[in-house]
Amino acid sequence: MAELAALQVLKELVPPELQTPRVGIICGSGLSGLATSLRQIVLVSYDKLPGFVESTVPGHKSILAFGLMGSGAGVPVVAMLGRFHPYEGHKLSSVVFPVRVMAKMGVKDIFITNAAGALNPALAVGTVVVVHDHIALPNLTGMNPLLGPQQDPSLPRFLPLSDTYSRSLRKLVFKAAHELSIERDALAEGTYAWVSGPTYETAAEGRFLRGIGADVVGMSTVPEVVAAREEGMNVLVLSLVTNAVVIPEGYKSVRDEVEAEIAGNPKAEVVDEVVSHEEVLALGKLKGGLVKSLVEKVLDLL
Numbered sequence: 446m447a448e449l450a451a452l453q454v455l456k457e458l459v460p461p462e463l464q465t466p467r468v469g470i471i472c473g474s475g476l477s478g479l480a481t482s483l484r485q486i487v488l489v490s491y492d493k494l495p496g497f498v499e500s501t502v503p504g505h506k507s508i509l510a511f512g513l514m515g516s517g518a519g520v521p522v523v524a525m526l527g528r529f530h531p532y533e534g535h536k537l538s539s540v541v542f543p544v545r546v547m548a549k550m551g552v553k554d555i556f557i558t559n560a561a562g563a564l565n566p567a568l569a570v571g572t573v574v575v576v577h578d579h580i581a582l583p584n585l586t587g588m589n590p591l592l593g594p595q596q597d598p599s600l601p602r603f604l605p606l607s608d609t610y611s612r613s614l615r616k617l618v619f620k621a622a623h624e625l626s627i628e629r630d631a632l633a634e635g636t637y638a639w640v641s642g643p644t645y646e647t648a649a650e651g652r653f654l655r656g657i658g659a660d661v662v663g664m665s666t667v668p669e670v671v672a673a674r675e676e677g678m679n680v681l682v683l684s685l686v687t688n689a690v691v692i693p694e695g696y697k698s699v700r701d702e703v704e705a706e707i708a709g710n711p712k713a714e715v716v717d718e719v720v721s722h723e724e725v726l727a728l729g730k731l732k733g734g735l736v737k738s739l740v741e742k743v744l745d746l747l
């Protein structure tokens with residue numbers, strides 16, 4: 446099993462008391478600050494770990510962090526300070542490899558975070574969405590992380606995904622928000638759409654994804670979720686809304702525009718906002734603290 450070689454290295458580099466983390470954390474774009482409150486922190490670079498590839502996206506570090514998080518004695522956790530995306534050219538098996546290593550280390554609960562665009566107009570930028578379901582067009586159309594021969598025959602061949610997102614962990618997030626007196630609108634529930642990226646959505650694609658029931662959209666997370674469920678972990682996903690996916694109500698006809706100009710009634714040009722990864726990272730920096738406080742409080746409540 447490929448994970449065993451990585452585990453062997455981790456046994457040499459991580460002190461025994463941190464070698465069996467209870468919780469795994471994956472930090473989304475610009476969210477690696479989540480791990481700044483780890484105590485007794487031990488950092489392991491991905492290039493030391495067989496099977497790990499490199500996080501090449503700005504806002505992601507190729508580092509695995511071990512330590513204690515939460516108040517009191519703290520909970521032993523392992524955190525990926527950067528993830529792998531298929532659009533970087535990584536195979537899906539590489540994208541989910543760290544999740545499988547976490548499972549072999551004994552991780553029971555995995556907290557997966559991401560930066561996402563809002564499709565639901567009710568979700569303001571800065572909102573944290575507790576994901577309760579997903580729509581994964583790639584999964585349904587031949588880009589499923591579980592395609593291929595089974596690496597481990599003890600795992601199920603046909604994995605049900607109908608109750609993927611742990612209800613009890615989701616409830617803990619809302620309890621945590623209550624204890625932290627976080628205002629109601631700062632936290633929402635929703636469905637995450639996974640797209641391959643790296644292009645952001647056109648307006649028509651945004652309308653399509655909204656139309657089929659998605660609240661937020663991003664280019665990650667679902668492969669990790671699927672692997673984590675296959676490995677039997679409890680899954681929590683928090684999406685930080687970093688931008689709105691611009692979905693104009695209707696197409697603004699250029700014919701109408703030209704005809705109005707010819708008639709001498711030019712209309713003010715409407716310029717739609719254009720999303721950028723810089724904006725995504727800036728929002729992560731601004732609001733990452735909210736995700737971090739929620740994660741810390743949930744750890745206390747586990």
Ligand SMILES: O=P(O)(O)O[C@H]1O[C@H](CO)[C@@H](O)[C@H]1O
Nearest residue numbers: 473474559560663664665725
């Ligand atoms: O999902 P994470 O890794 O948080 O990153 C999100 O932000 C990047 C786009 O700005 C994409 O990688 C998208 O998936």
Ligand SMILES: Nc1nc2[nH]cnc2c(=O)[nH]1
Nearest residue numbers: 560561562662663664725
């Ligand atoms: N696909 C997608 N991913 C994102 N990640 C952060 N924002 C976005 C977005 O608007 N679309």
